[in-house]
Amino acid sequence: MMLDVDAVKGLDIAEVKADLKKVFVSSQDFWPADFGHYGPLMVRLAWHCAGSFRSSDGRGGCDGARIRWLPAYFDPERSWADNTNLDKARSLLWPIKLKYGKALTWGDLIVLAGTTAIEDMGGPVLGVCLGRIDDADGSASSALGPTPLQEMVAPCEADGDCKDPLGPSTMSLIYVNPEGPLANPVPELSAPQIRDTFARMAMNDAETVALVGGGHAFGKVHGACPTGPGPAPKDQPSDPWPGTCGAGPMKGKGPNTFTSGFEGPWTTNPIAWDNEYFKNLIEYDWEKHKGPGDHWQWRPVPKPGDNDPPAPIMMLTADVALIKDAEYLKWVTLYAENQTALDEAFSQAWYKLMSRDMGPHSRCLGSQLPPSQPFQAPLPPPSKPLPDFAKCAASFRQTDYSGGCNGARIRLAPQKDWPSNKGMDGVLNVLLPIKDKYPTLSVADLIVLAGNAALEDAGARKLKFCGGRSDAPADEAPLPFVPPRQFDDKIIEVRDNWAVKGLSPRDGVALAGRPRSPSQQMRLGYSGSWTSASNKFDNLYFKVLLNEEWDNKTSSAGLDEFRAVGKADVWMTPRDLAIRWDPEFQAIAQEFAADNTAFRNAFAAAWTRFMNADRFNGPTGSECP
Ligand code: HEM
16 A cells, blocks of 8 residues: 555644543443553554564564454454454554544554553653555465465474564464463473564564563453453454453453453553562562463462562563573563663663564654664765766565665675675675775665666666665674575575565566676576676576476585586576476566567666665655656
């Protein structure tokens, strides 16, 4: 869907917040508010919307708002077990969505609701980044599972111990099983899973502890009886999770709610911000017991000599884990002793959690926007005036708007050491003397310009160049950029890589037809290329790919490759052959093989779009036409 930038810019955020605050304290009969305040429910909604983000491939996050519930094609996220009863939170927000229309996308509304709730309950807030673009359906989360696509691209061998690239340890949950690994209530076993899965979300220990304990300063867990919440939206879309506890008009709601199957609050005032969660963790001994929802949870042990019973509070196994791990315990102790340290850590980590999938700061809109944060990989402003006037771009991911040529990080670790970038240092060495002639020319612009010039020289259509990239400082702390994933099945690999880059099949097939010199292919570890005339740009690639027969070989560097039968020096990679094997890609390749003009046009469009995909001076993407 399109973002109406002017409408978002015109949004009166203060007015939306005032409306939200009224909704928070107006308890509705269809879903009565715990403690008279919907704030905790909204914090959970925003956390579950944003917390699906994973740094492995940039998928997930609240940009896209794929946690929405109707219509049916918002699966899988809307039916995740961890999202039980969040349909009620979205129903509460519906009048506000209706009032502000396209100025407030669902993604922005959910993030603003969670953030305003924290503020309304007295919590610290850094600000808010708006500008999320709602997806038209939930398909961009298919790879997160559980779906047939996820089983193909990222199978989880043992549910409860799912590995990277998946975000959580358990399918359908946001990160870990609260009861302990595979419902085994051993906090010591839960801690490593929390560390592993929060790292997949790009969070360190200090951030993780601040987020879990800061989040659980609010609200309660719900598990009034053992019989569960009832069918999820995918099974009963008209009345999801109706609830099974209790009877009569309050069946399944209020005190009869079943969401996760645990029961009780973490603190004595669950609608007020403070560090009581951390104090409770440290001050009490905790013992496990089965709650009314028949799940293991933890209660405080009465203190010796204390006549009063302990406060009616509880902890989950995943909470107690934070004091059973030496590193986590340090942070719990700090936050228990120092409210200001918690305020700072929580407000920053919450903002990162909400905004990590938004990419560069320039995509953010709104009058309550904080300055660029380290996780947004800020670049210095481009040099002015610009001089008169791609492999580098291949690291771009549309899923979280990271990577790309802008910043010229291809010359820095870790990108310069990716196997797919072998030989690039040599190319850069050839180019850099040109830069010396034009001191204001950035390396990033130079690389794109050189790519354009080489392609045009070889005979490509005139390629539009749009300058203004800048270079990341050479001493920048290495960013956690990862190379594209590899799969045994090359059709899956090509599809997944193109999807992450935001390339359509037509774009991807067209770009595959670029000339590739035998020497560059050899530097990458292959035996050669499909052409020796790498300075000629036409549709030969598609003719060779479709007309030759191919023998599977292994290069001297150990790479899988294909040689044209009967031809000693005509080589393709498995990713090329995937274009021939996949019926959709093959049809596009056939069109290009038959029509050189169609190929040249498609290539010029895809190349220009891709080269500029990482250029943001505004929320919707490239500043270049
Ligand atoms: C509620 C688990 C991290 C905020 C819950 C519930 C569970 C849970 C089981 C109960 C849901 C229900 O029955 O209503 C976990 C686990 C975490 C985690 C295992 C990570 C190890 C977080 C984080 C935040 C957060 C990072 C926010 C920063 C909340 C809030 C509620 C909640 C506000 C209360 C919702 C309400 O009162 O309706 N969490 N959580 N949680 N969680 Fe977490």
